[in-house]
Amino acid sequence: MWDGWLDIPGVMAALAGGVLVAAGLAALILVTPIYKHIVCLRYLFAGWKAVVPLISALPAALGVFLLILVFAIMDGFVRETREMTRGTLADVIVDAHLEGMPYYDEFIQRITRIEGVEAATPIIQTYAIVRVKPRVEAVKPLVRPCLIIGVRPEQKAEMGRFAQFLVRQTVAGLKAQEKTRMDTARYLEHLRAAGYPPEALLDVPADLRRDGAASRAGAIAGLGIIGTPLPVLVTESALEGAGARVLLGVLTGGAVVVLLLVWQASRRYHGRRGWRRAALAWLLAAGALATEAALIPVYPVREERRQVIDVPLLDYGDDILVSTIPVRPSGALEKEVGGLPKVSERLLVLVDAFRSGYWEADSTHLYVDFATAQQMAGMEGRPAEGDQAAVPARASQVHVKVHDPAQAAAAVEKIKEAWREFLHERPEAGLLQLSINTWETQQRMILKVVEIERNITALMLGLMFLGFGVVIALISYVMAYIKGRDVGILKALGARDAGVGSLFLGYGFIIGLLGTALGMAGALVMIHYLDPIEIWVNRMLDVDVFPREMYYFEHIPRHVSAPWCVGVGVAVLAFSTLASMAGGLLAALRQPVESLRYE
Amino acid sequence: MSEPILQARGLVKDYWMGAARLRVLHGVGLDVGRGEFLCILGPSGSGKSTLLHLMGLLDRPTEGQVLFEGEDAFARPKRWRDRLRNEAIGFVFQFYHLMPDLSVLENTLLPAMIRTPLVRWPLVRGRERRRAEEVLGDLGLRDRKGHLPTELSGGERQRAAIARALVHRPRVLFADEPTGNLDTATGGEIMRVLARLNRKGLTVVMVTHDERLARQAHRLLHLVDGRLLQRP
Numbered sequence: 001m002w003d004g005w006l007d008i009p010g011v012m013a014a015l016a017g018g019v020l021v022a023a024g025l026a027a028l029i030l031v032t033p034i035y036k037h038i039v040c041l042r043y044l045f046a047g048w049k050a051v052v053p054l055i056s057a058l059p060a061a062l063g064v065f066l067l068i069l070v071f072a073i074m075d076g077f078v079r080e081t082r083e084m085t086r087g088t089l090a091d092v093i094v095d096a097h098l099e100g101m102p103y104y105d106e107f108i109q110r111i112t113r114i115e116g117v118e119a120a121t122p123i124i125q126t127y128a129i130v131r132v133k134p135r136v137e138a139v140k141p142l143v144r145p146c147l148i149i150g151v152r153p154e155q156k157a158e159m160g161r162f163a164q165f166l167v168r169q170t171v172a173g174l175k176a177q178e179k180t181r182m183d184t185a186r187y188l189e190h191l192r193a194a195g196y197p198p199e200a201l202l203d204v205p206a207d208l209r210r211d212g213a214a215s216r217a218g219a220i221a222g223l224g225i226i227g228t229p230l231p232v233l234v235t236e237s238a239l240e241g242a243g244a245r246v247l248l249g250v251l252t253g254g255a256v257v258v259l260l261l262v263w264q265a266s267r268r269y270h271g272r273r274g275w276r277r278a279a280l281a282w283l284l285a286a287g288a289l290a291t292e293a294a295l296i297p298v299y300p301v302r303e304e305r306r307q308v309i310d311v312p313l314l315d316y317g318d319d320i321l322v323s324t325i326p327v328r329p330s331g332a333l334e335k336e337v338g339g340l341p342k343v344s345e346r347l348l349v350l351v352d353a354f355r356s357g358y359w360e361a362d363s364t365h366l367y368v369d370f371a372t373a374q375q376m377a378g379m380e381g382r383p384a385e386g387d388q389a390a391v392p393a394r395a396s397q398v399h400v401k402v403h404d405p406a407q408a409a410a411a412v413e414k415i416k417e418a419w420r421e422f423l424h425e426r427p428e429a430g431l432l433q434l435s436i437n438t439w440e441t442q443q444r445m446i447l448k449v450v451e452i453e454r455n456i457t458a459l460m461l462g463l464m465f466l467g468f469g470v471v472i473a474l475i476s477y478v479m480a481y482i483k484g485r486d487v488g489i490l491k492a493l494g495a496r497d498a499g500v501g502s503l504f505l506g507y508g509f510i511i512g513l514l515g516t517a518l519g520m521a522g523a524l525v526m527i528h529y530l531d532p533i534e535i536w537v538n539r540m541l542d543v544d545v546f547p548r549e550m551y552y553f554e555h556i557p558r559h560v561s562a563p564w565c566v567g568v569g570v571a572v573l574a575f576s577t578l579a580s581m582a583g584g585l586l587a588a589l590r591q592p593v594e595s596l597r598y599e
Numbered sequence: 600m601s602e603p604i605l606q607a608r609g610l611v612k613d614y615w616m617g618a619a620r621l622r623v624l625h626g627v628g629l630d631v632g633r634g635e636f637l638c639i640l641g642p643s644g645s646g647k648s649t650l651l652h653l654m655g656l657l658d659r660p661t662e663g664q665v666l667f668e669g670e671d672a673f674a675r676p677k678r679w680r681d682r683l684r685n686e687a688i689g690f691v692f693q694f695y696h697l698m699p700d701l702s703v704l705e706n707t708l709l710p711a712m713i714r715t716p717l718v719r720w721p722l723v724r725g726r727e728r729r730r731a732e733e734v735l736g737d738l739g740l741r742d743r744k745g746h747l748p749t750e751l752s753g754g755e756r757q758r759a760a761i762a763r764a765l766v767h768r769p770r771v772l773f774a775d776e777p778t779g780n781l782d783t784a785t786g787g788e789i790m791r792v793l794a795r796l797n798r799k800g801l802t803v804v805m806v807t808h809d810e811r812l813a814r815q816a817h818r819l820l821h822l823v824d825g826r827l828l829q830r831p
């Protein structure tokens with residue numbers, strides 16, 4: 001139930017690190033004199049006053065909670081955005097723009113021979129105007145700009161997540177997010193089994209053919225092109241008795257926990273019975289919390305809410321009229337007999353809709369079969385005819401898939417090299433201005449923005465720890481001050497200066513530990529129940545915290561990075577220990593007689 | 600007098616109030632014999648506590664030496680003095696100074712707990728506990744060992760403090776006005792305890808401003824304005 005947002009190898013590594021650190025700490029604890037442990041624990045957990053240091057763990061808990069929660073959501077966004085943009089593209093993009101590159105098949109053969117390259121496919125891109133007649137009475141025809149993308153579907157499907165973003169030809173029973181996250185090769189197998197072979201994704205099936213228009217080619221349109229945003233009712237799961245009951249549950253649960261802890265804290269416990277009682281109280285408190293956490297998800301109910309989504313205004317099989325302006329190999333626009341630029345018009349059949357979550361793709365992309373697109377763009381080849389020389393066919397882009405996505409940048413260099421060699425052999429390909437980039441470089445504007453946002457937020461939240469450090473420093477200082485007499489007594493009885501000082505470091509460490517545990521547990525539970533909690537907040541406050549239509553996510557994206565959690569934990573522990581140096585130094589430097597001279 | 604266990608040589612202690620120097624002890628020298636019951640008598644503010652702290656290695660003299668069993672204590676590293684306080688010296692303070700968060704038994708166990716790392720504690724705990732209970736029993740605190748210091752009377756607190764000072768079988772016991780905050784009857788009781796311990800061989804150095812109590816000692820020294828007066 002945790003996978004999807006928690007990466008398991010990371011957790012394992014983090015656990016291993018944690019075990020190592022814990023072992024080191026345990027060794028340290030074992031060789032320090034026992035008085036430190038007893039006195040430190042007594043300061044923390046005995047008597048009513050003990051509630052104060054425990055409360056001081058709350059700022060640490062809050063900081064950890066926010067750092068983990070917010071970072072998980074932002075990181076989820078970063079990853080989701082990357083996946084979406086990457087899914088619509090390919091690892092490496094060779095771009096010849098609208099001029100087009102001739103002899104692309106020869107060049108592709110060369111590319112596929114490069115080590116590390118798995119496959120390559122040519123792509124046509126050209127701009128167009130799309131007109132469609134909605135199936136709704138009294139709605140005017142939609143006229144929209146679009147980017148025609150000519151693909152060889154069986155090849156394109158293997159490049160990215162093209163097939164995974166289709167709406168009609170899909171595998172039943174898979175939620176959109178599961179579908180887009182699935183391994184592409186596996187998904188294509190499922191798709192084939194469902195009766196949709198990838199090579200036929202752009203074919204027009206018999207049941208969609210109307211009016212005997214046998215010659216029309218199929219098209220897959222981004223949902224934004226053929227639809228319009230409309231508010232609809234969608235069902236979502238929410239918490240049972242959301243509001244009062246959950247609130248009441250949480251409050252009573254919290255109250256029980258606090259009462260139990262205070263009960264055990266307010267008792268002085270000497271001897272074995274006291275410790276047993278303390279252990280029992282902590283156990284009961286943990287049990288109460290666990291029950292609380294376990295009870296909340298027991299009652300999920302479906303709940304309706306209004307949401308704006310792109311509602312398709314066309315049916316599959318409907319006509320799409322596309323107008324393009326073909327460009328000749330020389331770069332000039334194709335002209336009519338009268339000298340006016342030629343506009344090529346074509347009727348296509350809508351065979352599927354495309355929804356990637358990447359806004360730009362969904363609102364402008366129109367996928368067409370490669371050969372059809374080539375004609376629409378004027379990039380098709382012509383054999384020699386009379387005194388006219390043969391014209392080679394052109395492609396606008398070549399998409400390349402590499403074995404290891406991490407090696408995409410290296411592949412770019414090799415492809416550039418290959419192109420230079422290719423030009424030597426085929427100088428007639430011309431001095432083309434080719435841009436060869438990884439998908440990341442091509443999309444860096446979008447990707448960098450979300451990453452920077454994530455990092456800045458983490459930094460700002462991290463700065464909060466300065467305040468928290470001051471709190472810990474103050475508390476440990478005051479504690480060492482109040483307990484000055486104890487410090488004197490311990491030193492008079494032979495305790496070492498450093499030993500007494502480290503007692504207060506341990507005190508800060510335990511406060512940090514409590515805060516980290518509390519904050520981390522809270523954040524993980526919150527991340528797990530993020531969606532129902534969000535729905536509940538929306539209902540209570542009548543807001544829309546996370547408008548899903550903006551991203552087409554069913555869930556709020558989240559990704560818990562184990563190294564980040566460990567980093568936050570270690571930083572908080574180190575920080576709280578460091579901050580309690582204030583008390584530690586005071587205790588270590590104090591002369592015993594100073595506090596023992598008077599009552 | 601037998602061979603001295605403790606010797607003070609020209610002890611001077613200054614306190615600085617800004618630029619002004621306050622000399623509390625003006626070159627105090629004295630020997631404490633093994634098994635002796637020495638009492639230092641002096642009016643309030645004469646420097647009795649200060650002297651005791653120096654001899655008990657709790658504070659450093661401005662000038663002079665303290666020889667413990669012949670060793671110059673302040674020429675040795677601090678670690679050595681810490682160890683000595685933990686194992687060879689018992690100190691009873693003027694104001695009990697029990698740790699308020701620990702029970703009487705735990706207070707009594709403190710010297711052992713300071714000495715023992717956590718791993719070794721399970722091995723020695725039984726023995727240390729029996730020893731602490733024995734000392735508490737001797738001082739009539741057997742039933743109060745689970746109580747916190749705040750739940751005890753003044754006399755009981757002082758006896759608990761004595762128990763803590765005796766539990767590790769020190770070679771010297773320092774007592775700083777052990778009866779100062781007690782009524783006469785309770786004070787007398789404490790004095791009897793100290794006298795009994797001394798008869799068993801413990802060296803006791805006691806400080807007081809009460810002449811009647813001081814009479815129980817073998818030897819009496821007068822401290823006035825930071826100087827010892829030898830009386831015939």
Ligand SMILES: Nc1ncnc2c1ncn2[C@@H]1O[C@H](COP(=O)(O)OP(=O)(O)OP(=O)(O)O)[C@@H](O)[C@H]1O
Binds near residue numbers: 621623641808
């Ligand atoms: N830390 C200090 N700073 C300044 N003066 C000090 C300090 N400690 C002690 N004194 C001074 O030293 C003098 C002796 O103090 P001390 O406590 O030794 O007296 P005492 O003989 O024990 O008195 P009492 O019988 O009241 O306990 C006092 O005048 C005191 O003010």
Ligand SMILES: [Mg+2]
Binds near residue numbers: 647649775
């Ligand atoms: Mg005094």
